Amino acid sequence: MTPPAPLHLSLAGQAVDVLREQVLTGEIPPGSRVNEVEVAQKLGISRGPLREAIRHLASEGLLTLVPHRGAFVPDASPEDVRALFELRTALECAAAELAASRRTDVDLVRLQDVCAESRHNYKAGQPFPYRLDLAFHQTLIEAARSPYIAEQVRLVQQRVVLLRSALEDDPPHQHASMDDHDELVRAVADGDAAKASTVMRRHLSRVCAQMITSLTH
Amino acid sequence: MTPPAPLHLSLAGQAVDVLREQVLTGEIPPGSRVNEVEVAQKLGISRGPLREAIRHLASEGLLTLVPHRGAFVPDASPEDVRALFELRTALECAAAELAASRRTDVDLVRLQDVCAESRHNYKAGQPFPYRLDLAFHQTLIEAARSPYIAEQVRLVQQRVVLLRSALEDDPPHQHASMDDHDELVRAVADGDAAKASTVMRRHLSRVCAQMITSLTH
DNA sequence: AAACTGCCAACTGTCGACAGTTGACACGTT
DNA sequence: AACGTGTCAACTGTCGACAGTTGGCAGTTT
Known part of the structure; x- marks a missing residue:
């Protein structure tokens, strides 16, 4: 022990x-x-x-x-970002599946709260803060209740933060992200693991592309 | 840089x-x-x-x-093993998918070689050595060409090795594992990412169950 | 006898100093 | 002027010693 x-x-x-x-x-x-x-x-x-x-x-x-x-302090190439997001996708898709099948009602409420706050901020004209994006993913991970996956996700998230010379406020991208989050919540609410995984994969694919483009400019 | x-x-x-x-x-x-x-x-x-x-x-x-x-030196509970295998499954399923879509012909040959050696040993009456099991998974990971995933898999594999008070030679389980490996190679050969992921998941699920049972005895 | 208190040995956490290596600059050579 | 060589300062790698904390044991009390 x-x-x-x-x-x-x-x-x-x-x-x-x-x-x-x-x-x-x-x-x-x-x-x-x-x-x-x-x-x-x-x-x-x-x-x-x-x-x-x-x-x-x-x-x-x-x-x-x-x-x-x-x-x-490392600074990464686009190729690094792609490879890192392959890891992130593997972890967070699995987490999304687990969350869909294990979530409690309070998990669901928390997720919805984060999404609601994001929408509220956005409609008030403020940008979608990275803080809330992190909070959403963090909440989803907790709902998955898989400590080892959670730990690895935390480490990967950190590395992603390190590389974000590109939090640039791109409104279309922010809007799409919030839509993705909402769709994820619905899949998790329905206990639809397959859909949760699929949506997460698409979401992260978009985020990865966004980071690479604003990294090369 | x-x-x-x-x-x-x-x-x-x-x-x-x-x-x-x-x-x-x-x-x-x-x-x-x-x-x-x-x-x-x-x-x-x-x-x-x-x-x-x-x-x-x-x-x-x-x-x-x-x-x-x-x-x-940590010694784990069955619950730990389960959680650890959730991580391993997330990583290796993703690796199996990537391997299916990226593998070269020499990757395929290597995989087939490892499987062939396993069968040969097994028919010669020798047990399926853990060494060859590791080699198989290692080869598959390399075929995925995703350095970050590869690194994490390496770490997880180590932890699994640490917990294996249960490499016990269980012939039925060994036979099933070799069948799984063969099926994985076929999926990878066909470039069937979905099937590769599914088979890997089933394979690791079996291995996890095996480890837990022989851990509680 | 059981429980509490105080002391002690063992070990970790931390520090300052020495030795070895690296990259860069200055000098001399062609 | 370009190149090779020698020297040097700066920094990391390593070491031995001191200080603080922990768990356990002996002694005492109820």
């Missing part, structure tokens, strides 16, 4: 959180290097815990390690 | 390989703890690189970390 539960947060753990934030927000821009002594001083910790944090983020795909050179 | 290529292997990297081997072979039995100073001495290295190796294996799911207690 895997012994008891955690307690508080080590310096390495804190460093992971801070660095992850800085990488995802672009505060540390893609392509740049992470200087161990410099960052360690800035965080007020030693190089040991920082190294562990760097290795951890590298295992999440948010940094790439080069021996004797250091850690770099 | 992710700068140049690697070179040789750091102490931490070597420690990862050695420890992974020891964990997967059961030399370090499930449930046992990994003492940092003890193992570091045994490997002839310092605690720093060893800690990095431990963290790395933890990120692969081969160890679980408990703050201030150390690293443990």
Whole structure:
């Protein structure tokens, strides 16, 4: 058995959180290097815990390690995006199927709430915030109740966020995304696993294409 | 841009390989703890690189970390196995689909070779070695040509190996597995993605059930 | 005897310092 | 001027030691 539960947060753990934030927000821009002594001083910790944090983020795909050179924030090619979305599609389609067959009523309500909020914002003239898109997918994953899939989706989502030089507000795309989400909710509500999977695949295919086009411009 | 290529292997990297081997072979039995100073001495290295190796294996799911207690080799419950196979199914079904649509002729030959070797061994009275089962799935993954999916499959496979207190030689199950493999090859040969996915799902469902039963006995 | 309290050994978390490697710049050669 | 060579600074990889926390044991109390 895997012994008891955690307690508080080590310096390495804190460093992971801070660095992850800085990488995802672009505060540390893609392509740049992470200087161990410099960052360690800035965080007020030693190089040991920082190294562990760097290795951890590298295992999440948010940094790439080069021996004797250091850690770099990766910036991806269109080909990388395509390959990454193949993984994301595999995971989220499976999650959509499971969610369709396992969802509870409160899961359904949560999904509908997120969609409603998106619509409301959109009609009020505000753009469809990435925050709500993430929330939708996150809620769907939770409804699937498959912890290992959920964990992997979380990691993939992070990498996608890292690559989004292209959250560009493209209204047609946003509208289509919200339609996809609504259709997904209906499929999940009906317990139609096959349809949920199909819709999710189409949705992610569209999102992937959108990211690639706005990445190459 | 992710700068140049690697070179040789750091102490931490070597420690990862050695420890992974020891964990997967059961030399370090499930449930046992990994003492940092003890193992570091045994490997002839310092605690720093060893800690990095431990963290790395933890990120692969081969160890679980408990703050201030150390690293443990996890042993899973049937529920864990089920959840893990949900992930494996998601990944390998997607890989099977991709393989069906992307495979080259040499991919096909390789798959057929592995199946042929399995049959040959089996008819010679020898059991269906786990080695060949792994080789089959590995070959199929390569045919899918999706690097991110491939990497995740590799990690999941490792965790499955870790849990196999149950490679028990169950002839009916082995026979069924070989039939599944053959059917998969046919689907891949025909470029029938839907069938490949379906067969893979059924195959893994059977394997999962087998593991759970021989885990609870 | 059971339960609570305080102490102790063992181990992890963290730190600062040294050694080895890398990439770049300056110098000398052709 | 272009190329090859030697040197150097910067950074990573590694180490040994100290500090803080945990779980367990002995001793005491009820």
